[in-house]
Amino acid sequence: MPPERNRRRIPDATVSRLPVYLRILGEQADEGVDSISSERLAELAGVNAAKVRKDLSYLGSYGTRGVGYEVGYLVYQIRRELGLTHDWPVVIVGAGNLGQALAGYGGFGERGFPVAGVVDVDPAKVGTVLGGVRVRHIDELPQIVQTKRVNIGVVATPPHAAQDAAERLVAAGVTSILNFAPVVLAVPRAIEVRKVDLAVELQILSYHEQRKASLHAVPGAGAGAVSRPASA
Amino acid sequence: MPPERNRRRIPDATVSRLPVYLRILGEQADEGVDSISSERLAELAGVNAAKVRKDLSYLGSYGTRGVGYEVGYLVYQIRRELGLTHDWPVVIVGAGNLGQALAGYGGFGERGFPVAGVVDVDPAKVGTVLGGVRVRHIDELPQIVQTKRVNIGVVATPPHAAQDAAERLVAAGVTSILNFAPVVLAVPRAIEVRKVDLAVELQILSYHEQRKASLHAVPGAGAGAVSRPASA
């Protein structure tokens, strides 16, 4: 029996949607649904049905024509593909406002990402307890990463400390980083970095708001020229 | 006649990078830099120089061949395009862990998004003070949105309350939503929604970790797999 084409390359766009499908499928399973069509899943995920089918087809042919997908089996396959068959402990650098909220937010551990540790440079914060975890000094980072087998680090420091935090994480052996600081981190190419930047998100919304506002300002179909028309 | 089409359509991908350029340009300005090349800006933003030039070209021709871009002027143009020439007050729904962290996080107001209010359904939370703002009852939402001219709402509730929060925001007159709840919000098409989902981000990192792990498992031709080829 030939095993499976193991080195499937899944498009980034698909990878970023699989967690959404997974969450929805979990909810459906909880409600007792055990079979679902691409159409229905698409509706719940807010996307197009063809996209759902193509996304799922990267995992293999796990549907049944004329019927749909078996929810439990699909959950299993997506979890396997995302590497969610075991926990991934994370370490949080920065015990400020955000670090505290993250550590205190139960959703982390529940979803398979237990907080293995929180560290900070500030001795005043060391020893305090956040979400059941004692804050430790950043010098203990290598030890935490090694003993708890941590692969994923979270940067929750102020901007000026973020690059240092990232370097310490990488030096300690972390290979993926979730960065909340509004800073472009310079790390080795092999390190996967994802960025969550509130200011960026708000500014994107601002762009759309401003756009709506200036549409209101122009009359019918013309080039209203409310602000300055610049030539090309 | 007003010469130019003012309604330039800027690609989404470009809009999402403009805030990054803007932040970097601001930092450069603070350091006294007043001219910058696409190459340098690209390096600081972690992207390709051609991309920077194409992105900036959607705003107009604001560079000088052979020289580069004037930092201050570029900041002005990007701010104008993003609608950052005035503040956009935001209202936060949900005074839990996350809502508190967001309200307490100074970066909001500093960057032009002052917190006009925080609301919650829970009477026990109403009246407490977060980051200088008193938590009010969610029934006061319409009043806050109207009197403070709020266009942007932030959903920071538990998942089960998120859809209701979104509907109340829309009913109150908000037209853009930043959603932190792990839920696909159903809103009218005219409402702009952006999503920040920690679990999704972590699961994407998990995918990459799992992928690295299974690469180790195969004998593989070539990839020497030393942990850190530190380069910048």
Next chain:
DNA sequence: CATTGTGAAGCGTTTCACAGCC
């Protein structure tokens, strides 16, 4: 016969490569 799985077309984004200009 409803629904999947998928070639192929369509579309938006990135990158190249170089003409245009300072």
Next chain:
DNA sequence: GGCTGTGAAACGCTTCACAATG
């Protein structure tokens, strides 16, 4: 000479449309 601005090629993602099939 150096750097921008931009057509055009390359790429990746989305959507269509329909053959395959339980």
